[in-house]
Amino acid sequence: MDTYTDIVSLDGLSKSYAEQCVVNNISLSVKQGEYFGLLGPNGAGKTTTLRMLLGMTPPDSGVLNVLGHAIPEQAQQMRCNIGVVPQMDNLDPDFSVIENLRTYASYFGLKPHSAAMQQRIEELLDFANLRAKAEATIESLSGGMKRRLTLARALVNDPQLLILDEPTTGLDPQARQLIWQRLRELKRAGRTLILTTHYMEEAQRLCDRLAIMDHGRIIAEGTPANLIEQHIEPHVIEVYGAGLNKWLDNSTVSSQERVERLGETAFVYSHDEAPLVSELCQIDDLQFLHRRANLEDVFLKLTGRELRE
Amino acid sequence: MNGLTMSPWLRWYPVWLRNVRVWRKLLGPALLGNIGEPLLYLLALGYGLGSFLGDLEGLPYVVFLASGMVCASAMNTASFEGMYSAYTRMAVQDTWIGMLTAPLSIRDVLIAEVIWCGTKSFISVVAILIIAGLLGLVADVRALLVLPIALLLGVCFGSMALVVTAVARNYDFFLYYFTLLITPMLLLSGVFFPISGMPEAVQVGAKLLPLYHAIAMMRPLMIGGVPQDVLLHLSVLIAYTLIAFPLATRLISKRILT
Ligand SMILES: Nc1ncnc2c1ncn2[C@@H]1O[C@H](COP(=O)(O)OP(=O)(O)O)[C@@H](O)[C@H]1O
Ligand SMILES: [Mg+2]
Numbered sequence: 168m169d170t171y172t173d174i175v176s177l178d179g180l181s182k183s184y185a186e187q188c189v190v191n192n193i194s195l196s197v198k199q200g201e202y203f204g205l206l207g208p209n210g211a212g213k214t215t216t217l218r219m220l221l222g223m224t225p226p227d228s229g230v231l232n233v234l235g236h237a238i239p240e241q242a243q244q245m246r247c248n249i250g251v252v253p254q255m256d257n258l259d260p261d262f263s264v265i266e267n268l269r270t271y272a273s274y275f276g277l278k279p280h281s282a283a284m285q286q287r288i289e290e291l292l293d294f295a296n297l298r299a300k301a302e303a304t305i306e307s308l309s310g311g312m313k314r315r316l317t318l319a320r321a322l323v324n325d326p327q328l329l330i331l332d333e334p335t336t337g338l339d340p341q342a343r344q345l346i347w348q349r350l351r352e353l354k355r356a357g358r359t360l361i362l363t364t365h366y367m368e369e370a371q372r373l374c375d376r377l378a379i380m381d382h383g384r385i386i387a388e389g390t391p392a393n394l395i396e397q398h399i400e401p402h403v404i405e406v407y408g409a410g411l412n413k414w415l416d417n418s419t420v421s422s423q424e425r426v427e428r429l430g431e432t433a434f435v436y437s438h439d440e441a442p443l444v445s446e447l448c449q450i451d452d453l454q455f456l457h458r459r460a461n462l463e464d465v466f467l468k469l470t471g472r473e474l475r476e
Numbered sequence: 477m478n479g480l481t482m483s484p485w486l487r488w489y490p491v492w493l494r495n496v497r498v499w500r501k502l503l504g505p506a507l508l509g510n511i512g513e514p515l516l517y518l519l520a521l522g523y524g525l526g527s528f529l530g531d532l533e534g535l536p537y538v539v540f541l542a543s544g545m546v547c548a549s550a551m552n553t554a555s556f557e558g559m560y561s562a563y564t565r566m567a568v569q570d571t572w573i574g575m576l577t578a579p580l581s582i583r584d585v586l587i588a589e590v591i592w593c594g595t596k597s598f599i600s601v602v603a604i605l606i607i608a609g610l611l612g613l614v615a616d617v618r619a620l621l622v623l624p625i626a627l628l629l630g631v632c633f634g635s636m637a638l639v640v641t642a643v644a645r646n647y648d649f650f651l652y653y654f655t656l657l658i659t660p661m662l663l664l665s666g667v668f669f670p671i672s673g674m675p676e677a678v679q680v681g682a683k684l685l686p687l688y689h690a691i692a693m694m695r696p697l698m699i700g701g702v703p704q705d706v707l708l709h710l711s712v713l714i715a716y717t718l719i720a721f722p723l724a725t726r727l728i729s730k731r732i733l734t
Contacts, residue, residue: 184734223576223733243579251577257570261498270497273490274578276482324578 171235174199174328174359175220180229182215189215191383192229197361197376202354204374205363206466208475212383213363214254217332220361221251234328247275250321254332254363256313258305264316265292265301272323287323294349295319311342318349329353331362335369347372367463377462381470391462399460399468400425400436404443407432410452420446429472436460487580491588492595499596510553510603514545518611521668533670535699542613543698544667546604546622547629547690550597554630555658557593558637559650565589566641566732573732582729586638590721593634594627601626608698615700622694629690632713635720636686642727661687666695686716 175197182190190212197203205213218224220233222242231238236245259267268288269279277284292298295315300308308316314334321329334350335343343366350360350373364370370377371391378388387394395401406414411433415421420443425436437443440457447455482489499506522538529537565571572585601623608614640653664671664678665687671679682688689709696703703709 221577223573225733243581246577246579249577253573253577255570257574259494259571259574260569261501266497270490270494271574271578273493274575274580276487276490276579 171232173197173232174201174234175203175361176230176232177216177220178230180216180219180231181227182212182219182224183227189383190219190226193380193383193385195378195385195388197359200354200357200359202350202360202362202373202375204370204377205361205380206365206367206370206377206462207363207380208365208470210475211380213380214332216380217330217361217363220330221246221249247324248326249328249330250324250326252314252317252321252329252331252334254336256317258313258316258320260305263302263304264297264308267305267316268292268320268323271320275324277324284323287325291319291322294322294352296345309342311338311345314338314342314346315349318346322353327359329358329360331360333363333365335364335366343369367461367466371462379466379469386469387465394465395460395462398465400438401460402437402440403458403460403464404435404437404440404447405432405456405458406435406447406453407455408453410450414450414453418446427467427472434464436464482579487584488588488591491575491580491585492592495588495592496595507603510549510600511607514549514600514604515607517545518542518607518613522613538611539613539699540670540695541668542604542608542611543695544691546601546608546626546698547665547687547694548662548667549600549604550626550629550690551633551658551662551687553600554593554597554633555637555654557596558589558634559641559644559653560647562589562638563641563644563647563650566728567644576733582733583725586721586725586728589638590631590634590717593637594630597630597633598623598627614698618700619698621697625690625693625697628710628713628717629686632686632717632720635717635724638724639720639727642724642731657685661685666691686713689713 173196176195178194180190180193181188193216195203205216207213215224219226219231220238222239222245225239233245234248236242238245259270262270265288268291269284272279272284272288279288289298292301295312295318297312297316297319300312305313305316318331318334321331331350335346338346347369353360362369362373374391376388376390377394378385379394380386387398389397411431415426415433421435424443427434427436435443444455444457447453518538518541522541526537526541531537532540572582575585576582605614605619605622609619637653640650644650661682664674665682665685667687671682671688674682689712693703693706693709
């Protein structure tokens with residue numbers, strides 16, 4: 168029996184390409200049964216971190232351990248017990264849906280035509296809502312179906328740990344909801360999961376714990392509720408309308424709060440929203456929306472509002 | 477919990493089997509290429525050109541050519557597979573990356589690929605042997621001994637092709653390799669005519685390359701003779717494989733496991 172406390176632990180992990188330090192001295196650990204999210208804008212270094220975890224990118228420095236195996240040295244044994252959903256689908260276009268599952272099972276040394284595997288594949292087709300498409304070509308699948316098949320494929324070996332790189336990027340809301348639902352079902356089965364995303368809602372709904380990453384560094388870490396509590400005021404009032412500039416210049420209430428301007432909207436972050444709301448109610452040429460602070464506010468505060476391509 | 481369920485010696489097998497399954501789906505066009513092309517060469521050049529040439533080294537030209545075609549076809553088949561098809565799996569479809577998230581190493585995958593190249597050479601030689609046999613161009617059952625040599629030849633040229641694939645940035649790049657190495661080898665190693673009449677330098681050059689040595693073993697077997705210097709010829713093919721394969725593995729690892 169292996170003895171290790173953390174399913175995944177990385178310590179002082181760094182990676183540079185040419186001059187650019189893409190992952191900069193990060194440390195993390197993920198416990199058994201935990202759903203862990205790596206959040207960050209494009210280019211933050213999420214995929215590079217996952218590739219190092221999988222033993223597919225050699226780190227420049229740092230200590231990496233996954234499922235009790237030293238990585239990259241023992242990555243091949245470790246990969247027997249994980250499932251991977253890569254950022255870009257790499258389903259085998261020469262095979263049908265069911266053949267993709269069978270072929271992938273064979274890479275694990277599993278017998279694709281054994282009774283047990285036949286049954287497992289049936290279950291996975293149901294899980295992925297793809298039973299009707301079992302014989303379909305990959306080309307004929309929608310983006311959401313491909314993603315679900317990739318997820319099903321990642322489960323053929325009944326892995327302890329699932330690693331998903333932006334599992335729902337580019338999907339429509341229905342397709343995304345279905346994937347979320349499936350991932351929550353897997354949680355009930357006791358698996359551990361690491362995912363990267365830049366959707367705050369995804370992180371908030373699925374993850375027990377998050378790390379926010381930017382420019383190769385981890386800039387915050389904690390449960391979604393913790394992060395909101397630690398990094399941001401509990402109330403947000405979004406104000407817009409013709410009188411915005413005048414109000415910002417003259418209001419004594421707003422001048423005591425943290426205000427961020429994004430185009431035509433001012434975001435006012437506050438510990439005590441009552442005076443603001445009552446003042447705003449009396450101004451005719453302003454609209455406003457009062458809500459609780461969420462992860463998106465934390466994310467934007469920590470990573471800035473400029474566009475990342 | 478899963479352990480490593482496959483013996484390290486057999487991890488190439490599922491990857492090889494994957495290629496077999498894909499090949500089987502396109503069996504019609506694949507076999508047509510394997511049979512049709514050599515048949516055309518044999519008919520047009522062997523009988524057509526042969527009727528002007530008379531005998532070569534004491535053989536009817538078509539018999540001489542058939543034994544050369546066997547080697548040429550094995551070389552071409554493995555080179556195409558190791559370049560165009562392997563490149564597609566490496567850089568276009570990300571098939572190899574997908575395999576690497578299973579418990580396979582790049583070495584396992586590439587061993588499977590070169591064995592597959594050898595397998596395809598084997599299949600193409602089986603097809604030509606059948607045609608040549610039906611046309612009465614094969615001396616006796618000894619010709620079957622060319623099959624294991626075809627397998628080795630395919631592994632050798634497959635390994636060399638993978639080196640090119642490792643550094644290729646697009647499909648056009650393969651034309652360099654074909655134009656600079658494969659085509660000269662095809663023309664100057666004795667496939668279409670004996671090289672004994674060529675300048676000394678050309679003969680020496682041909683003998684440094686693998687195709688010449690494959691022909692030196694396969695032609696006698698096809699015409700009912702006994703090949704000479706078998707150990708030397710085999711060593712050359714094996715040496716090329718032992719240099720090319722580890723080099724390809726290193727270059728491809730560097731390329732996709734950055
Ligand atoms: N193989 C590579 N060679 C050079 N630069 C790379 C390579 N892979 C990633 N990068 C760079 O590293 C940075 C982080 O990339 P990545 O880890 O993919 O970020 P994310 O997944 O968070 O969007 C990007 O600037 C990217 O261009
Ligand atoms: Mg990424």
